[in-house]
Amino acid sequence: MEKLDLEILHTFVVIVEMGSYTKASNILFKSQSAISEQIQKLEVFCDAQLLHRGRYGAKPTAIGEKMYKHAKKILSLNDNIMADIRNHDSVYELTLSITDYFMPATIASVLRGLRDQCQNIQFNVSIQSSSKMLLEHTLEQYDIALFIHLNGQRLPDNDNFMVVGHEPLCWAGSKDLSITGSAPLPIITLPKGCLLQKLAIDKLENNKISYNLSHYASSVIGMQSAIEAQLGIGCLNRSSMSKKFIDYTDILKLPALPDIDYIMYYKSEKNPFINTIKGLVERVTSNDDAFEK
DSSP states (O other), rough: OOOHHHHHHHHHHOOOOOOOHHHHHHHHHHHHHHHHHHHHHHHHTTTOEEEEEEEEEEOOHHHHHHHHHHHHHHHHHHHHHHHHTOOOOOEEEEEEEEEESSHHHHHHHHHHHHHHHHSEEEEEEEEOOHHHHHHTGGGGSSSSEOOOOOOOOOOSSSSTTEEEEEEEEEEEETTTOOOTSSSSSEEEETTTOOOHHHHHHHHHHHTTOOOOEEOOOHHHHHHHHHTTTTBBBBEEEEEGGGEEEETTTTTTTTOOOEEEEEEEEOOOGGGGHHHHHHHHHHHHOOOOTTSSO
């Protein structure tokens, strides 16, 4: 009986997750010709093309997607068997992508809670914008991804999406900000592409509220810093507001902003962690004082 080669399966999985032969060769410390040869052997063995390789990297074919799912299970089972035989606890590698709309203290609290409730986890964490996760189709690179989405808006078709929390959006500004009633509203925003920031600007324009873009921030942390420096007002979710910020919606009679959903994308084999993460995110988004801001 012919048998699958675990080393070749591992190479295949790394290529799929990195989306590139070059990146895979750097991780595996093998030449591109060596890993190309391994993939050719696997495709001959399976009698099917598993990867499309082009100028923008490597992507699995439909059959390659099936092989990827099976390969992950086989490699995970192999690790668990060897850990059990050697009397070691299994160490789970968890690749996470977390929206930058979580404050750093909140991200740390989620990771700490996950570590406390699920032992033997090795984290690989990436903090990035929700727009990038969706628009650049990077979700497949992660075991679990947490991102924000406007409440009620349709998500891409995928069974592995779960709503894990809700939260209001606020017109956030420093408590000490001084605004002259007749002057245009100073607005701090992120670069084009952020759906929340586009929503905020559209709300102002639709309600004929005079404003000027006083500051462009490159990240949510940059926006928080600009708000604290009293450079203007920005659209933030409640849990990303420090105790130095207040919501100016009612104070300045600004148009109400909608709620956002926290969406979790997850790979099926990571199910043991799903409920734990869901509970931690719900705790963050439902209680202003749950974590130190």
